[in-house]
Amino acid sequence: MSLNAWLSEGEAVEADWSGHVRRLALRGELGHARRGALLLDLPALSAPYACDPSGCTPGLRAPRTRSCCADLDVMLSGAELAAIEAALPDIAASLQASDPRWTSGAPTWAASGLLTRPERRCVFAVLGEDRSLSCGLHRFEDERALPRGTVKPLPCRLFPLLVVDLGDDQHLLTAVSRANIKNGVPSPRWFPCLRDAARATSVADQTAETLVSLWGQHAARSIRKQTRAFRAQV
Numbered sequence: 001m002s003l004n005a006w007l008s009e010g011e012a013v014e015a016d017w018s019g020h021v022r023r024l025a026l027r028g029e030l031g032h033a034r035r036g037a038l039l040l041d042l043p044a045l046s047a048p049y050a051c052d053p054s055g056c057t058p059g060l061r062a063p064r065t066r067s068c069c070a071d072l073d074v075m076l077s078g079a080e081l082a083a084i085e086a087a088l089p090d091i092a093a094s095l096q097a098s099d100p101r102w103t104s105g106a107p108t109w110a111a112s113g114l115l116t117r118p119e120r121r122c123v124f125a126v127l128g129e130d131r132s133l134s135c136g137l138h139r140f141e142d143e144r145a146l147p148r149g150t151v152k153p154l155p156c157r158l159f160p161l162l163v164v165d166l167g168d169d170q171h172l173l174t175a176v177s178r179a180n181i182k183n184g185v186p187s188p189r190w191f192p193c194l195r196d197a198a199r200a201t202s203v204a205d206q207t208a209e210t211l212v213s214l215w216g217q218h219a220a221r222s223i224r225k226q227t228r229a230f231r232a233q234v
């Protein structure tokens, strides 16, 4: 699903983020892309991050740890629900061999617009040979050479990024971070991918593919350049 279609369905994060944006601006921590239409939360985007499902999968993880694919609610837009529904027979065929929850057909996969989580993980989260989680929709897209986002929901493509609708066609690109907890965002301390300060890679660098697919090469380059410059100075 395209970012514009997703935004037009009103799926971006909503809350009063004006104070947060003002504080970032006052501290010189606010970046810009797409001619000012996209504001950048530079501290959040330059934070250390690297996805490692072996550290957050239920059964493998340490206490007080959460996983985006096992613990977070994923709300789908109407178009995302329709896209998965249309591809469901093929998705089921892809998952049947690797996920016992799909062996006898598709389980209930959405309820009130949210992905279900039978057996403590997303209905599309598959366990690999090492018992860690990966996304069955991501794999399905790769198997069929489909563009990313054909069926994988946008919130999942974004994590840990967040797109906040600021109104007047302006958006804030931020991420799960301590400073955002007051706006209802989960604490990064729950997620091993975000709580290890020694990680060499940043949120912006690790989500580069998503940045390119949603905002284009030029904007993605600018976002990463600004976050790297910010990271180098702190």
Ligand code: SF4
Pocket (backbone or CB within 6 Å): 068, 069, 070, 074, 115, 122, 123, 124, 125, 126, 134, 135, 136, 137, 138, 152, 153, 156, 157
């Ligand atoms: S759809 Fe994929 S990425 Fe999203 S929560 Fe489920 S398994 Fe994880």
